[in-house]
Amino acid sequence: MNSDKSNKPEFTPTPKDESLVRGFTPTTKRFGVGVYTIEEISEILKVHRTYVASLIAEGKLSALKIGRFYRIREDQLEKLIGGKLVAIMTIDDVAETLKIHRTYVARLIKQKKLKAIRIGKFYRIREDDFNAFLKESEI
Numbered sequence: 001m002n003s004d005k006s007n008k009p010e011f012t013p014t015p016k017d018e019s020l021v022r023g024f025t026p027t028t029k030r031f032g033v034g035v036y037t038i039e040e041i042s043e044i045l046k047v048h049r050t051y052v053a054s055l056i057a058e059g060k061l062s063a064l065k066i067g068r069f070y071r072i073r074e075d076q077l078e079k080l081i082g083g084k085l086v087a088i089m090t091i092d093d094v095a096e097t098l099k100i101h102r103t104y105v106a107r108l109i110k111q112k113k114l115k116a117i118r119i120g121k122f123y124r125i126r127e128d129d130f131n132a133f134l135k136e137s138e139i
Contacts, residue, residue, distance in 0.1 A: 034073070035064075036072045036073075036077065038072070053070070054120075055080070056070060080119070081117050081119075086127045089124065090122075090125075091125070093125075094130060108133075109123055114129070114130070115133070
């Protein structure tokens with residue numbers, strides 16, 4: 001009996017927070033389609049899950065309703081954020097990284113020097129756009 005157990009590969013679960021380091025891994029990635037839960041979308045966009053539900057209710061984010069659960073396809077999320085799925089930063093994240101005040105980051109966004117996505121009343125900065133801003137700002 002022990003020899004059967006030793007032939008089985010060991011299962012080591014990965015911590016949930018590990019997927020948040022760079023981008024995000026969808027719940028299911030089969031046949032080239034990524035599907036996310038409302039909770040996963042709220043972690044990606046750094047907003048509350050009820051706000052994600054309101055985006056779905058307003059028709060700004062398309063979702064699949066399976067029973068009483070909502071699932072969001074990866075392409076619909078990319079449509080909402082205007083590009084490929086990359087890490088998303090808040091104004092506070094950018095301010096902390098650049099060691100400047102958050103109001104100055106907001107001013108950069110309004111002056112269109114830093115590209116940002118507006119999701120409701122919140123600004124979110126894609127990592128690609130932040131890196132492009134840094135490259136343009138070099139002397």
